[in-house]
Amino acid sequence: MTPAPPSVRFRGTDSYLTHEGLQAAVNCALTLQRPLLVKGEPGTGKTLLAEAIAQALGHKLLTWHVKSTTRAQDGLYVYDTVQRLYDSRFGDGDVRDIRRYIRMGPLGEAFSAPERVVLLIDEVDKADLEFPNDLLHELDRMRFRVTETNDEVAAKHRPIVVITSNNEKELPDAFLRRCVFHFIDFPDAELMRRIVDVHHPGLDAALADQALKVFYELRGFTRLRKRPSTSELIDWIAVLKAQGVSDLKLDENLPFLGALLKKEQDLVSVAEAFGRGRRTRA
Template sequence: MTQLSQFHDAQSQSFESTSSYIATEALKQAVNAARMLQKPLLIKGEPGTGKTLLAEQVSTSLGMKLITWNIKSTTKAQQGLYEYDAVSRLRDSQLGDDKVYDIKNYIKPGKLWEAFTAPERVVLLIDEIDKADIEFPNDLLHELDRMSFYVYETGETIHAVNRPVVIITSNNEKELPDAFLRRCFFHYIDFPDEKTMRQIIDVHFPEIRETLVSEALQIFFKLRQVAGLKKPPSTSELIDWLTLLMADDLPEEVLRNRDPKTAIPPLHGALIKNEQDVRLLERLAFMTRR
């Protein structure tokens, strides 16, 4: 496929916001640019800014199946291609099972194999790639670049029938190799400003009171500005907090007229996720009272 035809393909089916996901113009451009270049889209951003959810929404927006490969600290790149179960084959040979004569019975396809051989183009999410060993991204360079890999046990090469839309997320737990970065289109999801946050809230709570949103957002953004917080509250935590405020039918007056000498909002467990930050806010409240 030529660069020009790739461009027209990306433009004819561009990624847009969905009924449950607000994408900024910069994010939409990043998704569509990565598709045009046929490169993996590497997404970074604060936890809770919707990196993983993005892949789900790209899948919905473009009408493609989503295949998710969740990466852990023990995950090896080979597992994304395939795994050969030599132990089961040895056991079956000892039991005299005839299926041992076909080695394909012991080859378990991985997520890349599944994405490459899907009958229609899919979205492949490689989620939290930075959790794995530092060599993990380098071990996938050829496969993501050439969209193919070799199966040594069977002597066959698996080629991508339809090149998948590859989305890779990272929480910056460790640096990714330069060689890997060169093969990706990169986008950092900035934390939403108040206008974008209101749009996100409207998607989740179309019937919410505007006065409650205003008071909650004022507290939320003030919390994020507190110096020294180990984990500032994220978008997903704001949504959880608003869910609780609405479930308890908490009037916005409780937020508006709360004691200005306390730094901890009601139901703060939805926003503050560790004891160090709770203690910090308590100390700030104590200093204010003094």
């Protein structure tokens, strides 16, 4: 295990814009070699952060999508008993070599990789409550033992671990203490403008201004149940571009509103508020 050279600093990439707070958090995680836990509203780019770090530092990205049925063990390795039983019954392959039936999970793969990698553990809160606790030791020591073969898998280079959470479950304190935490704020208008520019280079400036204005007006509209977020704005602008829309105004005829608002009640309340030309806003 070699400590990261202190000169390695993350500053965002061409397509992923950051600000000081996020950079500080990523750099803390890099320097202290701790997992980085990222939370934030859906659509603020939590998952993309891992890709950006991998890209900026030139490392390979391994992704572990956590589901409600995922167990911590799945991330380390899977012992394919069924295959081995099957092989022993039908005589295919060498069943005496148990290693043939051990398959590494994403965490195991990251540890045994010959170079430093970025490991994304996506939506850690989806799994069972005990899931993070089961990973404590492995993430701390960056090593585990395969009980079937008594082999130890230890990280040659501590992977950069990025963990995202949508806050569906609270994470245990012991787990949180080991992580560097960052809460991604919703981007302000200026940063959003730059984000839009990155995703839609050469977009008509007037359209971009109007789209952003409408977007923030909609977000400021307090009656919405699910406020639109960055990824919805990007999608919406893509649709507008593809359809050649050039003029936008926040009224009942707003084109492709469905790309921004995903709940029926929201569409109804927006139509009500702006449809009759009566604004509830001051």
